[in-house]
Amino acid sequence: MTWHWWHVLLSWGVVLTAFAVLAAVVRGRLRAAARRLAVLEKR
Amino acid sequence: MSSTTAPRGMARLHLLANPGRFLRVSGLLLPWLTGAGLLCLALGMVWGLWLSPPDWQQGETVRIMYVHVPMAWLAMGGYLALVVLSVISLVWRHPLADVAARELSPIGAMVTALCLATGSLWGRPMWGTWWVWDARLTSVLVLFFLWVGHAALTRAFDDPDRGARMGAILALIGAVNLPIVKFSVDWWNTLHQPASVTRLDAPGIHVDILYPLLVNALAFSLCFVALALAATRAGLQERRLRALQMAAARRAEREGG
Amino acid sequence: MTRKRRRLYILLLCGIGLGTATALTLTAFQDNLVFFRSPSDILAEAPPPGRDFRLGGLVEAGSVQRSTGPDGRPHVTFRVTDGQHSIPVQFSGVLPDLFREGQGVVTLGRLGPGNVFLAREVLARHDENYMPPEVADALRRAGHWDPARGDPPPASGWNRLDPRRSGG
Numbered sequence: 001m002t003w004h005w006w007h008v009l010l011s012w013g014v015v016l017t018a019f020a021v022l023a024a025v026v027r028g029r030l031r032a033a034a035r036r037l038a039v040l041e042k043r
Numbered sequence: 044m045s046s047t048t049a050p051r052g053m054a055r056l057h058l059l060a061n062p063g064r065f066l067r068v069s070g071l072l073l074p075w076l077t078g079a080g081l082l083c084l085a086l087g088m089v090w091g092l093w094l095s096p097p098d099w100q101q102g103e104t105v106r107i108m109y110v111h112v113p114m115a116w117l118a119m120g121g122y123l124a125l126v127v128l129s130v131i132s133l134v135w136r137h138p139l140a141d142v143a144a145r146e147l148s149p150i151g152a153m154v155t156a157l158c159l160a161t162g163s164l165w166g167r168p169m170w171g172t173w174w175v176w177d178a179r180l181t182s183v184l185v186l187f188f189l190w191v192g193h194a195a196l197t198r199a200f201d202d203p204d205r206g207a208r209m210g211a212i213l214a215l216i217g218a219v220n221l222p223i224v225k226f227s228v229d230w231w232n233t234l235h236q237p238a239s240v241t242r243l244d245a246p247g248i249h250v251d252i253l254y255p256l257l258v259n260a261l262a263f264s265l266c267f268v269a270l271a272l273a274a275t276r277a278g279l280q281e282r283r284l285r286a287l288q289m290a291a292a293r294r295a296e297r298e299g300g
Numbered sequence: 301m302t303r304k305r306r307r308l309y310i311l312l313l314c315g316i317g318l319g320t321a322t323a324l325t326l327t328a329f330q331d332n333l334v335f336f337r338s339p340s341d342i343l344a345e346a347p348p349p350g351r352d353f354r355l356g357g358l359v360e361a362g363s364v365q366r367s368t369g370p371d372g373r374p375h376v377t378f379r380v381t382d383g384q385h386s387i388p389v390q391f392s393g394v395l396p397d398l399f400r401e402g403q404g405v406v407t408l409g410r411l412g413p414g415n416v417f418l419a420r421e422v423l424a425r426h427d428e429n430y431m432p433p434e435v436a437d438a439l440r441r442a443g444h445w446d447p448a449r450g451d452p453p454p455a456s457g458w459n460r461l462d463p464r465r466s467g468g
Contacts, residue, residue, distance in 0.1 A: 004168050008106045011161040012092065015110045018153055019266055026273045033280035040287050096463060099436035100398060100426060100447075108430070134307045170423045171396030177335035215315070219322045230326075232334040232356060234406055236428040245456035249431040251463060 062139050062279050069272045076272065080265030087259035095255045107165040109256055112240075113263040114158035118186060119224060121151040121267065125193065126218045129211035139275075141207035142282060144214070145197045146274035150267065152190035159183060170234060178227035179235035186224055189217035203282075336406045338382040347411070355389070355417055356406040356425065357382045361448040364401055380405060380417070391419040398424035402448040427451055434463035 091109035098105035125147055131140040162180070163173045174180065197203075197210035228237045239247045246253055326333065336356030337347075347353050360379040369375035369392050376395065379386040389407055399405065404425035412418040429452050436452075438461060439445040445452045452458065 002103070004102060004104045007164045007168055008092070008103060011107045011110050011164045012088070014160055014164075015114065015157050015263075018157055019263075019270070022150065022153060022270060023266075023273075026270060026277055029277040030273060030280070033277055033284055037280060037284055037287070040284065040291065096432035096434075098430050099433040101430075105430060130311065133311060134304055169396070169398055169426055171398075172423055175335065175423070178333050215311070216318060218315075219318055223322075223326070230333075231330075232336050232338075234335055234423060234425055236426060239428040239430065242428075242455075244454065245459055247427075247429040247455040247459070249435055249459050249461070249463075251432055252430045253459070 061137070062142075065139055066276060066279060069276055073269060073272055073276075076265055076269040080262055080269055083258060083262030083265060087255060087262045090255040091259055096251050098252065101169055104165065104168050105252065107161055108252075109259040110263075111158060111161040111165055112256060113260040114154045114161060115183070116260060117263060117267050118151065118155040118158050118183070118190075119221060120264075121147060121154065121271075122186065122190070122214075122218075122221060125151065125214045126221075129214040132207055132211045133215070139279075141204070141211075142278040143271070143275045144193075144210060145203075145207065146278045147271050148190050148194035148197065148210070150270050150274065152187060152194055154263075154267065155183065155187040155190050159187060175234050177233040177235060178231045179224070179233045182220060182224045182227050185220050186217075189213070189220060193217075339380060339385040339387045340382055342387060342411075343385050350410060352408060352410050352420075354406055354408050355380055355387060355419075356404070357386075358450055359399070359401050359403050359405055360386050361401045361446075380407065387415065387417050389417045389419050391422050393422075395422055396424040398426055400448070402446070402450055429455065431458060432463040435461045438463075 087109065091106055095106070095109075097103050125144055128140045128144040128147065131137050132144060159180075162183075166175075167173050193210050193214055196213055197206040200206035200209065227233060228235055240253070240256070248256065336354035338357055339355065342355060357380040360381040363377075363379040363386075365377050367375045371392070373392050374394065375390075375392045377388065377390050378401075379388050389409075390412075391407065391409075399422065404427060406423045406425050407417065407419040408421040408423075409417055409419035431452075435458055436445075436447070439452060439458055440447070444457070
């Protein structure tokens with residue numbers, strides 16, 4: 001595999017990883033907020 | 044969604060009505076957006092990395108375009124959305140616009156950083172350099188700083204309304220950079236090549252390379268919108284949570300005293 | 301209602317002011333914003349001797365001569381043209397992969413004796429046209445395009461060509 005291909009795969013890898021990480025962070029925030037809201041509203 | 048009656052002391056009740064509708068509609072929309080985005084992304088990945096032909100002069104390296112160009116479009120299109128939200132925020136003082144703008148800027152900063160990173164990875168094998176200070180690259184770097192600055196400024200104040208207003212002003216001042224990014228390649232000599240897809244005559248891209256580019260652009264746009272909607276939902280719920288906590292604290296204080 | 305309208309007008313006014321100021325500034329600094337200058341620019345207004353600047357244009361067809369310098373490094377001379385004028389360039393070192401006759405290049409260096417441009421760095425500048433190799437070959441065989449002589453023909457003529465048929 002040529003170094004040009006490495007640059008291609010690295011580009012795709014960086015982009016997909018960044019989107020996946022951000023999606024996981026937002027998902028975590030949504031879940032934490034929903035959990036704490038449920039606790040508060042029960043009281 | 045809002046089953047409990049709003050606690051006393053929470054002003055601007057009428058403004059919660061619209062965020063409530065936003066939460067309902069976005070909650071219905073989000074799974075479809077995410078599903079469509081992931082489906083397009085899978086198609087775009089197979090098409091872009093495997094099925095599409097190499098370029099006659101750039102060879103396989105042209106496949107970086109399928110991620111670089113969507114990131115560039117999203118960095119600029121997202122900033123346009125931020126400008127619209129800022130106008131709504133400053134003129135109509137709509138709190139939903141404040142929350143959406145605040146949640147949009149980290150995502151915008153991310154796609155702009157990805158645009159710069161993939162551009163660098165593309166520039167090294169093709170131009171022979173990771174970075175040059177030409178008008179296009181420099182103005183995109185400025186765009187990145189604007190995104191980061193907006194994200195930091197909206198979070199820098201104890202009073203979120205004040206942060207939102209400062210952020211909106213920064214976003215509107217930074218809007219002058221948008222035409223500079225877009226037209227820098229036409230106005231000045233740059234190392235970066237001019238636009239291919241949005242030319243006045245036919246796009247300078249063969250359909251075998253153009254179609255996977257458009258599929259990937261659609262895929263990343265759907266993912267971007269889904270991320271922004273989900274983040275705005277999270278922001279709204281955290282805001283509601285804070286309001287409820289403050290109301291509970293006030294109630295406890297009153298009962299105790 | 302009037303307060304909102306007033307805020308909108310103030311915003312519009314600020315926008316017009318800011319836009320005008322930016323446009324004026326950019327026009328004033330036009331010369332510093334260009335990344336490179338063309339051979340015609342250089343010949344019309346020579347930069348001060350001994351000052352580094354960037355020269356950009358196309359590598360003139362038939363002008364590339366490669367040799368090995370006394371230090372064993374690859375040495376190349378070529379001419380950079382913008383269609384009207386051209387300037388000879390000397391460069392020792394590794395050229396980017398895309399370097400060929402008819403390719404856009406941006407070189408950094410200074411003018412030496414005899415108005416020869418002594419380049420320290422050569423960057424390739426690819427154009428905004430993308431096509432599969434088979435389509436490029438078909439255009440070349442049909443005589444529609446010689447890549448050594450510059451840009452391909454208008455894109456509407458080739459961007460829907462079937463590479464499988466034209467490749468045969």
